[in-house]
Amino acid sequence: MPAPLELDPTASPLAFFGAELRKFRKSAGLSQEQLAEIIRFSPSLVGLIERAQRTPSKDLVQRCDEAVGAEGELLRLWPLISREASPRWFREWLDIEQEAQSLRTWQPLLIPGLLQTEDYARAMLRGEPGVTEEQVEKSVQARLERQIIWSRPNPPMFWVLLDEGVLQRPIGGRVTIRHQLEHLVQMAARPHIAIQVVPMAFCATTGLLGGFVIAQLAGSPDIVYYESTGHGQMTDRPEDVAAIQMKYDAIRAEAHPQHVSIELLREAAKTWT
Incomplete structure (x- = not known):
């Protein structure tokens, strides 16, 4: 299976968040499936978020932050990415x-x-x-x-x-x-x-x-x-x-x-x- 395309974190606030989530997940030694199990969301949703194809809820961001030990770094991005939901x-x-x-x-x-x-x-x-x-x-x-x-x-x-x-x-x-x-x-x-x-x-x-x-x-x-x-x-x-x-x-x-x-x-x- 070919490796997933690397996301350009400068493409949008959502892309930046996806890249940061992937970075913290890998640093924590977790696969998408393992992270999904911890936060009780589907692996497909985690993948969509990392690829900037879905805007996460604040609850999901907080769960991810705790699961990967980001110490608030992911949660601090929430106001930035929540604007993606606005026209x-x-x-x-x-x-x-x-x-x-x-x-x-x-x-x-x-x-x-x-x-x-x-x-x-x-x-x-x-x-x-x-x-x-x-x-x-x-x-x-x-x-x-x-x-x-x-x-x-x-x-x-x-x-x-x-x-x-x-x-x-x-x-x-x-x-x-x-x-x-x-x-x-x-x-x-x-x-x-x-x-x-x-x-x-x-x-x-x-x-x-x-x-x-x-x-x-x-x-x-x-x-x-x-x-x-x-x-x-x-x-x-x-x-x-x-x-x-x-x-x-x-x-x-x-x-x-x-x-x-x-x-x-x-x-x-x-x-x-």
Whole structure:
């Protein structure tokens, strides 16, 4: 049987992880079959991961790390490879999101990803036509990994404008949406997160065509990410950013104050009990 082709570790983050896993496995004197038996996954899956043909779950990475004695080296690569589960057009925004000093967002349809619970994210992603369960789980883990910014010593300031209709849309069912709304109340208690609800009585059409995020970075112009059907777009063109900022200010002017908004979130959670 011919020897397997050597993987180019510079080809992608997933290829780098595959090469590192193979290096640590061989140093530990383990075959793919032996490693698979230890971590309780199939040998074929281990092979696919080493060949950069499959993105591993965080649980699998942790098991591999312990099995080969990597002392955390493999696990430290998880944030890098989890981005492979995100659409290519979204990966550049992930870097900006991690570096931002502040983020301002308007969401007319959904809870923003940085504040989603695991069950809410899973239910939302399952709604995409043709998506497989494996794709859903990869995307859920990638979304949860984005939320590590809240564990930083200096997380960004996050200003959230949320349409009141989002509170009444039972994505995932009554239990899931109740837990999601309770999670929002808990997150809003943090000093760097502010959530304001825009009442449904707000009759203007400003912002109804889609959500957006404005990122402020140190020493750089603001960057806007806005959503459209099937994908998102980014821009730092001054005229585009100014237009989105004006739209944000117009929507925020109609939003409830934060203390009123938090009470609305609590009341909405109770309605799903």
